[in-house]
Structure formats: structure tokens, C-alpha cells
Amino acid sequence: MTDVIVIGGGAAGWAAALAAAQEGATVVLVEKLAESGGSSALSGGCLAFAGTDLQAAADIEDSPDALFADLREVGQDVNDAALVRTYCDEQLEAYSWLGQAGVRFSPVIETASGQSVPRAHTVDPADMVRALKAAALATGRVDYRPNTAALALEESADRPIPAVRLADGSIAEAGRGVVIASGGFAKNPEMLMQYAPGYAEAVFVAGAGSQGDGLRMGLALGADLRDMDYVKGTFGKHPTDETNDHSLQAVYKGAIAVNQDGQRFVDESISYKLLGDAVMAQPWHTAYQIMDQGIFDTGDDRVRILDFGRRLEEGLFYVGDSLEELARQIEIEPAVLVATVQRYNGYVDAGHDPEFGRTCLVHRHGRLRRIETAPFYAYPSTAVVFGTYCGLRIDSHARVLRADGSAISGLFAAGEVTGGFHGAAYMTGSALGKAVVFGRIAGREAAAAAA
Numbered sequence: 001m002t003d004v005i006v007i008g009g010g011a012a013g014w015a016a017a018l019a020a021a022q023e024g025a026t027v028v029l030v031e032k033l034a035e036s037g038g039s040s041a042l043s044g045g046c047l048a049f050a051g052t053d054l055q056a057a058a059d060i061e062d063s064p065d066a067l068f069a070d071l072r073e074v075g076q077d078v079n080d081a082a083l084v085r086t087y088c089d090e091q092l093e094a095y096s097w098l099g100q101a102g103v104r105f106s107p108v109i110e111t112a113s114g115q116s117v118p119r120a121h122t123v124d125p126a127d128m129v130r131a132l133k134a135a136a137l138a139t140g141r142v143d144y145r146p147n148t149a150a151l152a153l154e155e156s157a158d159r160p161i162p163a164v165r166l167a168d169g170s171i172a173e174a175g176r177g178v179v180i181a182s183g184g185f186a187k188n189p190e191m192l193m194q195y196a197p198g199y200a201e202a203v204f205v206a207g208a209g210s211q212g213d214g215l216r217m218g219l220a221l222g223a224d225l226r227d228m229d230y231v232k233g234t235f236g237k238h239p240t241d242e243t244n245d246h247s248l249q250a251v252y253k254g255a256i257a258v259n260q261d262g263q264r265f266v267d268e269s270i271s272y273k274l275l276g277d278a279v280m281a282q283p284w285h286t287a288y289q290i291m292d293q294g295i296f297d298t299g300d301d302r303v304r305i306l307d308f309g310r311r312l313e314e315g316l317f318y319v320g321d322s323l324e325e326l327a328r329q330i331e332i333e334p335a336v337l338v339a340t341v342q343r344y345n346g347y348v349d350a351g352h353d354p355e356f357g358r359t360c361l362v363h364r365h366g367r368l369r370r371i372e373t374a375p376f377y378a379y380p381s382t383a384v385v386f387g388t389y390c391g392l393r394i395d396s397h398a399r400v401l402r403a404d405g406s407a408i409s410g411l412f413a414a415g416e417v418t419g420g421f422h423g424a425a426y427m428t429g430s431a432l433g434k435a436v437v438f439g440r441i442a443g444r445e446a447a448a449a450a451a
């Protein structure tokens, strides 16, 4: 019998498998699809870490405590302080551990949601998963089984650890623990309708295996759930473009967001999840990010969410030599758009936005910019649900908990299938970060569980 069974081969699952194997455990990792990777491999590749060498090299002062304060603030204190503390205490070690596993980081990016100082460390996400997988397999203790879906967890009186029923009809048993790392449910329309009806009209981009299997299996064993009311989309996705999975965050460089009536509707510097809620409440669930040439020039072709030049080449921007001409193209009354921009420029000059209270580009940093230099640009934007950021309740040891706070014997979970860490909103890099940090904890704890 193997020591640990891991369900799902995204960042959380491979981190769990590697950590368990490094503790000396034998591991079976089952992956539903032919290729592992999940949403992790598709992602933007940003991970939130604080106090790293890369930040020091860029003169960025940061600390686990500052990260803790930001995560709590962004999560609006709905998130579980103990889980957030565990993340903050473990993340630096996890960062080094990733490096030892062969994961390569690029310099920290400056424009990120919910971060009071830049701390989004970027990787090639598919390479990161490949590196974790290679390191796990290199231990010689991990048996990887692709095309093998876990269907159910089965408890019995004579077994302290649930057995895993697999799609081929066989039953797999673990001597120490089972780790659910099967991702979220952004590809399960029924669950989305149940938990996030407000996002029915949004765009969904996630790994094909994100169907809520682990959530369903945990629920069947009596697991409690967390943060289910806070499924949110990310603002900035072009409503019809299918070339770019990623959103565009021109607002964080100084653009404003206006709805089809030509009106602003939100403080554009807040978390892009809260901007997601705001855009879903607008006519047609759509807005335009409006900027001028000066703001356009601050784009960054190394960062997908800021690569304005590429989206321009792809024909996704409307461009006008005047605001009136731009307004006509996007079917907004020209005088209304001009008045909105003039009013906004007045707020920039006065240093005070009495309508929505915007004071900075993003999360307390960056000076606002006037929108004044032709040509002017408009990027159609709705919300995209990349992940569900809610689910099974866990404790700091990644044990799955029931509503009364007791742990389900032998059951651990990590990554997007878990709830409680994000709370009401989301900081850039915290979902991939959570997958790695808690995946590592889950693997370690499962390996150490009493046989």
C-alpha cells in the first residue's frame, strides 16, 4: 500500500507529491486528464512572496508581516487569520524550495492588485509545474497515473483513512493520508450557477479538469466549506477575444473605466476581483478602459496583463485621434465621454476624486495621470472567472475540517479546492502561491501522519 495518495496534478498536487516524497513517503498521484498542469500551467505565473532576494535586488522593502496585513485587508478580514499567518510564515521557505526544485523566477512586477509593495514573482507557469513534477519523479517514490480520475472517497469503520475509488473501478488505499488537490469548479456550470449566479454572463478560463470533483468528494465526507459567497471574476477581459486568456489591467497604469453610458462607476485602483463585481453590475456587463497615449506608453510587453502593444497589434483596441472620435466608435455619446474625462482630469489636478475616492493607480501606490494626449484608446472589458478561490475548509496543517471544527481522519486538501485563505477578494499571486505553499504543507503533513 502506498503512504500518500494525491488527487490532481496542478501546482498544489505536484508540490504535495514532492514534499511527501522528500519526507520519505511513497506517493501515488492520480491525474484525471492525459496531461497534468491544470489551471496552474495556464496561469499568469505570478506568485506573491515577501522578503525575497529578488525584492531586495530591486530595493523593495517587504516582510511576512506586511504581506499578512495586505492579505487580511484585501480579504476584508473575512479570510481565516490562521491560514493567512501560516502562508506568511511558510512562503519564504517555499520560495527557496521552488528554486531548489528548478523553478526560475523573473524580476518582480510592479503593477499588481492588492499589494502595498511589489511582490508578484513571475515564472513560466507550465515550466514551474514541469519542474515540480520532474523533482517529484526524480525522488523515485512517486507513482504518477495520468488519465486516472478519482471518483469518490469511501470511509469505512475499519479504516482510518478514506479509500479512493478510481474511474477504472479500482479502489486505491493510502497508509498515511489522502490529499485532495483537484482545483476549482470554473468549468462546472451547475456549481457556478449554485454558488456564483451573478457571474452567469462572465467569461470562464480555467483548466479543463476544474469541475469541482474534490469539492464534491469532500462534501460527501462531511467537510465544511469556506468563502463560497466570494467567487469573483477578474476585471479586464475582452468580452469576445479568444486569443488572450489573460485580462488587461490598463486601469492600474492610469486608465479609467467607463460603462456604455460613458460614466465611471468605481474606484479603479481597487482589487481586480472587486472591479469584476462592479463591471458585472453595469449595462451589458461591460466597460471600456479609456486611456491616452501617455498611459499607453507605460505598458510593459514582458507582462501579459500590461502588454498594450500586443493587444493593439491584434486589433483589440479602439483608437481615436480625439475623445469624440473614440466615443463614436464605441457608441457612447461624445459629449458625455468628454465630460467624464474632463471631470476626472479635474480630480487628478485637485488630488481628490469626490465621486469614487480614487487616490492612486493601484492599492495605495502610483500617482494618477491625466488623460489628455491623443490618440486615445478604449479596451472593451468584462470579468473573467479564472478560478473559484473558495471550497473545503482546512486548518493550518491542511487537514480538511467539518463544521464542528473536527478533522476528517486522513484527509488533507490544498490549492484552489480549498476555501478560507482569500476571503472576500484576492491579491495577485495569492492563488498560485497558496497552491504551492499549502500543497507543500499538505504533502509534508500527510507523510508525517500516523500510519
Ligand SMILES: Cc1cc2nc3c(=O)[nH]c(=O)nc-3n(C[C@H](O)[C@H](O)[C@H](O)COP(=O)(O)OP(=O)(O)OC[C@H]3O[C@@H](n4cnc5c(N)ncnc54)[C@H](O)[C@@H]3O)c2cc1C
Binding pocket: 007, 008, 009, 010, 011, 012, 013, 030, 031, 032, 033, 035, 036, 037, 038, 039, 040, 041, 042, 043, 044, 045, 046, 047, 048, 148, 149, 150, 151, 181, 182, 183, 184, 205, 206, 207, 208, 209, 210, 211, 213, 214, 245, 246, 386, 387, 414, 415, 416, 417, 428, 429, 430, 431, 432, 433, 435
Ligand atoms: C488564465 C489564468 C491565469 C491565472 N493567473 C494567476 C496568477 O498569475 N497568479 C495566481 O496566483 N493565480 C492565477 N490563477 C489562478 C491559479 O492558477 C489557480 O488558482 C491555481 O493554479 C490552482 O492550482 P491547483 O493545483 O489547486 O489546481 P489546478 O492547477 O487546476 O490543478 C488541478 C488538477 O487536478 C486535476 N483533477 C481534477 N479533478 C480530478 C479528479 N477527480 N481526479 C484526478 N485529477 C483531477 C485537474 O485535471 C488538474 O490537473 C490563474 C488562473 C487562470 C486560469
